[in-house]
Amino acid sequence: MQAHTAPVEGVVVDLRHWIGGERVASERTFADVSPIDEAEIAQVAAGGAAEVDAAVAAARAAFPAWAALPVAERAAVLRRVAEGVEARVEDLARVETRDNGSLIRSHRRGVMPRVALNFRAFADFAEQRLGHPDLEVRGHRERISYDPAGVVAVITPWNAPLMLATWRIGPALAAGNTVVLKPPEWAPLTASLLADIMHEAGVPAGVFNVVQGTGLDAGAPLTAHPGIDRLAFTGSVPTAGVISKAAAENIVPLSYELGGKSPLVVLEDADLDLAVDIAVEQFDNAGQVCLKAARMLVHSSLVDEFTERVVAMAATLRQGDPRAEDTDVSALISRAHFEQIRGFVERAIADGARPLLGGGPNDELGGLYFRPTVLVDAKPDAEIMTEEVFGPVVTIESFDTEDEAIHRANDTRFGLAATLVTGNREAAERVSAQLNAGTVWVNCFFVRDLEAPFGGNGRSGIGREGGIWSFDFYTDIKNSVFSPSGWKE
Structure with missing residues (x-):
């Protein structure tokens, strides 16, 4: 029987999926190898279509209650997630450094604090921005609302797996959506720690789900799943082309952050x-x-x-x-x-x-x-x-x-x-x-406020995220027009 957990740099990491508020094992596993010394870290649960179906179903079931929460209540939960990240910066830094070979000093001083900020900032933005004053047009009242889209699939790369995942997860959850995350098979472990933090912060079961596995076995059925309503992907141009074809069958809106030169x-x-x-x-x-x-x-x-x-x-x-x-x-x-x-x-x-x-x-x-x-x-x-x-x-x-x-x-x-x-x-x-x-x-480099738009032109991506641009993507924007006549009081 495969081990359900593994010690990584002194941190216990669960190697199973996180679906519907529970740990779920798979019969198959894949080897997670550290680039530092090419040593195997652990055998991680390898999900496929069955695990994707279960995660999407859990996210769909959890969506109505999460979406119905007042924005302030969702924001309070996400601030607790941010606090949980801050309390575990050292654990997250050690695990991600071992997993993808990035510098531990960068994680301690910048990357993991930014992960916490991804939750805290979008909690703030949601409270500030997801409500507009009514408009008056020729005696009619127009109300603009940002309705959560539904189930969001997030697929992230290995070079900054937790930071780039939470850059999408934060606004998606703040807007009232539920999420299925497929972390990179070359660096999946901090996504599992994030599931622990989410649970401890009181994120309801099914609101956040993690399905581990390869792009072919887990990523492909997720991108083609008819139960997802938005798809956010960071990765290569060739993979984006494959994903686009799959998502097109279900007319799923896409947000892509791809390569650069x-x-x-x-x-x-x-x-x-x-x-x-x-x-x-x-x-x-x-x-x-x-x-x-x-x-x-x-x-x-x-x-x-x-x-x-x-x-x-x-x-x-x-x-x-x-x-x-x-x-x-x-x-x-x-x-x-x-x-x-x-x-x-x-x-x-x-x-x-x-x-x-x-x-x-x-x-x-x-x-x-x-x-x-x-x-x-x-x-x-x-x-x-x-x-x-x-x-x-x-x-x-x-x-x-x-x-x-x-x-x-x-x-x-x-x-x-x-x-x-x-x-x-x-x-x-x-x-x-x-x-x-x-x-x-x-005259500077790598400076950007989370309220500013981010994205690429040409083969570098589709769309913009950050601040209100994130909510434009993760919500369905509705305009309700009320006539001054016809009321039966």
């Missing part, structure tokens, strides 16, 4: 210290960040010094075990992903690109550790310049004119983010307005 544009008048700092920040999480500015476009008058300084600073990054507080760059998520990144770099070099730093595995560490890599001289239409390389790899190229920089920055099928460094306010306004991206950072 984002530019960092450094104009002639830029603060070079700032530009270099932002450039080196792109190696965070071993480059496994969809927003990463992988294509660095630098004015020809600055490119030599910029390149030299980026290479020198990136060479000082400490690569190793992410459980150590002083580690800067960890491992890639899996052997398959490691080989994919190596293939991208090897083909780029064979096609004429020159590695000024890195270019291959870290032989001193072995395993899944790939050295931070800086490439120059890549051809504009080379694969390394057009495809998302979800790893610690950046390219640097130069430009001569502002128009050229804008054209090359926008010369991509993606449009998730762009970063601009300039010392001129007018240039900042002018160039940022012309960059094709859902988010443009000027």
